[in-house]
Amino acid sequence: MKHYDVAVIGCGPSGASTAFHLAKQGISTLLIEKETLPRYKTCGGGFVYRGRKDLPFDISTVVEREFHQVDIHLGKSLHFKTVRQDPTISMIMRDSFDMMLTEKSKELGATLLTEAKLKSLDFKEETVVLETTKGNFSATFVIAADGALSPTAKMAGWKEDTRKLIPALEYEVAVNAEDFERLSKVVRFDIDAIPYGYAWSFPKKNHLSIGVASARRTKINLKQYYQEYLTMLGIKEVVHEKQFGFQIPVSPRTDGFVKNNVFLIGDAAGFADPITAEGISNAIYSGKLVAEAIIESKCAPSLATDLYAAKLEANLLPEIRTGEWLSKWFYEQKTLRNILLKKYGQQFSEAMADVFHGNRSYPKDIKKSIGNKLKELVF
Numbered sequence: 333m334k335h336y337d338v339a340v341i342g343c344g345p346s347g348a349s350t351a352f353h354l355a356k357q358g359i360s361t362l363l364i365e366k367e368t369l370p371r372y373k374t375c376g377g378g379f380v381y382r383g384r385k386d387l388p389f390d391i392s393t394v395v396e397r398e399f400h401q402v403d404i405h406l407g408k409s410l411h412f413k414t415v416r417q418d419p420t421i422s423m424i425m426r427d428s429f430d431m432m433l434t435e436k437s438k439e440l441g442a443t444l445l446t447e448a449k450l451k452s453l454d455f456k457e458e459t460v461v462l463e464t465t466k467g468n469f470s471a472t473f474v475i476a477a478d479g480a481l482s483p484t485a486k487m488a489g490w491k492e493d494t495r496k497l498i499p500a501l502e503y504e505v506a507v508n509a510e511d512f513e514r515l516s517k518v519v520r521f522d523i524d525a526i527p528y529g530y531a532w533s534f535p536k537k538n539h540l541s542i543g544v545a546s547a548r549r550t551k552i553n554l555k556q557y558y559q560e561y562l563t564m565l566g567i568k569e570v571v572h573e574k575q576f577g578f579q580i581p582v583s584p585r586t587d588g589f590v591k592n593n594v595f596l597i598g599d600a601a602g603f604a605d606p607i608t609a610e611g612i613s614n615a616i617y618s619g620k621l622v623a624e625a626i627i628e629s630k631c632a633p634s635l636a637t638d639l640y641a642a643k644l645e646a647n648l649l650p651e652i653r654t655g656e657w658l659s660k661w662f663y664e665q666k667t668l669r670n671i672l673l674k675k676y677g678q679q680f681s682e683a684m685a686d687v688f689h690g691n692r693s694y695p696k697d698i699k700k701s702i703g704n705k706l707k708e709l710v711f
Contacts, residue, residue: 383613
C-alpha cells in the first residue's frame with residue numbers, strides 16, 4: 333500500500349490549490365477525484381479579485397470575461413455601480429479552471445487519481461487508510477475538499493446539522509444575439525428578486541449564468557423566481573438552458589475543522605461568504621492556510637492542527653462571523669436596510685467592492701456602525 337504525506341479528496345479550487353502549495357514544498361500529495369477531468373461543476377463562476385490575487389500563477393487563459401464594473405439593483409428605484417481598475421469579478425467555467433489548478437499541482441509533483449471514489453476511512457495510530465474504488469492508500473493527513481455535502485467529512489465523523497446550507501438554482505442560458513449583446517456587458521446582482529435573497533446574471537464567453545439563491549433554509553419555488561427574473565432582465569428568447577440545483581454552506585461548522593487528522597477546507601468546512609454566497613476565494617484561501625499549517629509543522633499532526641486553528645481564527649473565521657450577522661440583518665430587516673441604502677447605498681457598494689478586491693474585510697464593529705447610521709437618519 334503506497335503512503336503519502338497528504339491525501340486531498342476533491343479537485344476543486346480548494347483541493348487543487350492545497351495540493352499545489354504542498355507539492356511545491358516537496359510534500360508527497362495524492363489528489364483523489366471521483367470523476368474524469370475536466371468535468372462540469374455547478375457554480376456561478378464569478379471569481380472575485382481577492383481570490384485571483386491569492387493564486388501564485390496567472391489564470392488568464394481560463395478567464396472567459398473580466399468585469400471592472402459591478403451593478404447592484406434593489407428593486408426598480410435603487411441602482412448602485414462600482415468601478416475598479418482591476419477586474420472585480422472574472423468569469424470562469426469550473427471545468428477548465430479546476431483542470432488548470434490540478435495541472436499546476438501535478439507539475440510540482442502531486443499525484444492525481446481520477447475516477448476514484450472514496451469508500452471508507454480507517455483510522456490507525458499514526459495514519460489514515462483510504463479505501464477507494466481504485467485501490468487503497470495511506471496518508472498522514474487527509475484533507476476533505478469534496479464540497480458542500482462532503483462524504484469525507486461524514487466518514488470522519490462530522491454531523492450534517494452543524495452548518496447553514498441555503499438553496500440555490502443556477503442555469504446556463506443561451507439567449508438570442510440581441511439579448512446577449514445587451515446583457516453581456518455587465519455583471520449584475522438583484523437584491524430581493526427572490527424573497528430573503530438575490531438573483532444574479534453572470535455573462536460568460538457565449539452564454540449567461542443566471543441564478544437565484546435564498547438566504548433562508550426554507551421551501552421556496554426557485555424555478556418560479558428564476559422565470560420571473562428572466563422577465564425582469566427582458567430576455568425575449570431562451571435558445572437553450574440547463575438547470576442545476578445546489579446548496580451553499582454559508583456558516584462554518586460548529587464542531588471544529590479537524591478530526592483524526594482529517595482537515596476540512598472550502599465548502600466542506602462551510603467557508604462561503606454569508607452575504608454573497610461566493611465560495612471560490614475562501615476555498616482557495618482555506619486551502620492555502622491548511623497547506624501552511626502542515627508545512628510549518630513539518631508534518632506533525634498535533635502541531636498542524638493547532639496551527640490551522642490559529643490561522644483560521646486570525647482572519648477567516650472572524651470575517652465570516654461578521655458576515656453571518658450582516659447577512660441576517662441585510663436580508664431579513666429589509667425596512668431598516670432600505671432606509672440605510674437610500675442614503676448610504678453607494679458607500680455600501682464601494683465597501684463590498686473593496687471586500688471583493690481583498691482591500692478590506694467586514695468590520696468587526698458592524699453592529700455599532702449600523703446602529704450609529706440609523707440614529708443619524710432617525711434623529
